[in-house]
Amino acid sequence: MIPYGRQDIGDEDIRAVLDVLKSDFLTQGPVVPRFEAAVAGQCGAAHAVAANSATSALHIACMALGLGPGDRLWTVPNTFVASANVGVYCGAEVDFVDIDPATYLMCPARLAEKLDRAEREGTLPKVVIPVHFAGQSCDMAAIGDLARRYGFRVIEDASHAIGARHRDRPVGDCAHSDICVFSFHPVKIITTAEGGLATTNDPGLAQRMELARSHGVTRDPALMDKSSEGGWYYQMVTLGYNYRMTEMQAALGLSQMDRLADFVARRNTLADRYDAMLDGLPLVRPVLGPANLSAWHLYPIQVEDRARVFGQLRASGIGVNVHYIPVHTQPFWQARGFGPGDFPVAEAYYARAISIPLYFGLTEADQDRVVEALRDAL
Template sequence: GDIVWTTANTFVATANAALYCGATVDFVDIDLRTYNLSINSLKEKLIQAKKDNKLPKLLVPVHFAGQSCEMKAIWELSKEYGFKVVEDACHALGGEYLNKKVGSCEYSDMAVFSFHPVKMITTGEGGAIMTNSKDLSDKIELMRSHGITKDPSNFVNESDGSWYYEQQILGFNYRLTDIQAALGISQLKRLDSFVEKRRAIAKQYCDQLNDDILPYQHPDTNSSWHLFVIQTKNRKEIYQNLREQDIMAQVHYIPVNHQPFHNAKILINSDVFYQYCLSLPIYVDLTVDEQKKVISFL
């Protein structure tokens, strides 16, 4: 069957999407600076996979915490080894890579955004897919609505009249409701201000915390800061202290390869990152005083 590669430093849904399609999932290790997919690890894994005749059909790089992966290098490798690229950009709406918005798909076949309530904008649930490929766009439009088209230019049979439609593939009911779409359009108008507020909060953390615990920002990227993740050896103690004060710190993520469902091999960098990572509160309505309180525990 088809093979899909992604990183273990993500929510389980990234791997699940491939499994639902009947693919086998394998994991590429991360870069301990960016917490994103490691280009060196990817190169090494591709060289070995070519020898073993087990190259992936698809790679899903995850833009962790809002910072884009090194997509240009990934895209070049995709051309060399013949795999497709779908960006898991669920954290990165409003972010930038090489001075272009994440989701422009200059270095990928598709990019996927999430509109879950904790993301940059929300429609309650659901998301969006970006692509520059008309073929992919047409197929997605079919799949999202029961495999049905109402476009006369795409009909296989002769139309019976203006009411006519055709089911051409087995599709799904993956449409947003009108209410969700209206909410999303309203939220989209405020996206830039949401991102700027998150960047201001991130700057305060960066200005006031020790450099050795701060997340690294790659010079080619401008994060949208869905998450602000530090590295600390005192994670459990700090986590408990913050929670006792009703401050919602979190750990992102338990590596997917650790889950009993996968029980996959160890990934050295992903496992090291998991031991020390802690996500501090970052959201649009976080006040200066609330942020100072968080910082006082670090």
């Protein structure tokens, strides 16, 4: 079976993890800060805060921005459920903005229309989470302009997009957002097994995220309400969680960062080859937005009779998948008042969507096999 995505682990990665296992620290050691610095440096951001998953990073990002009961968070229905769930974790109301039919990303025009209505009704969001689906950036300049006009905060869900660029700037530099979150799940561009990270240029937000990921506990005298009682002393100054990344995860991620450019370049080569090989077939290929360099986490196509095509490809040994079932159609969200028909563009995309295999180690022979099976299925 050719999977739709998989990690690429080299000898250097294995040695990096073994070095940590032989060291004095398996957690809360020196490697996590080195990994954070490497990602911040690649993105051109001032700060980076690593966590044990991208979901955790999204949660502490919302916490750092003060999202809570009575507030509203907006995201897109074309995403994994975590992008919306973090709003519920904070006690906020969650709503969605439909996607652009060409790029499958948050549509700035629909966002502007929804914001205009919300302003009149007194229901503006506190936080908006655009999702860089499949590896390419949303139009962050347009979304940033709307944030300044309407006064909401922005968290980029860049779980798919480390190494991507928008208008010749790296995703994660937070030029048009408050915080940007990456995922390092094994099928992503680089991996830490499980893991996530948030970048920001705001030192206050970074400090609040660091507290939130580690029980709200600090040894920093500047954050305490009285003098330290000794070298053992700490204080819990806010409510937090145990969302820390381990040293082993960070070591793997730090090693993988050395190959980030190669990973992204290879994925772009494979995507270009798919573009050429699939030209003329009865399907819709993915489209890049203006001035975007995608990290190409996914190569999503649209086909008629999706269930039959999906089944035939799987039977042929092609491990296709579907990204994503619209969040608002899930039972949990239907119980909160959403349902089919609410966001028709995302629903129409989902009804025809298939993600075909794309990953660093995919060979051209494997890619030929994918395309041949797809031709047969179509």
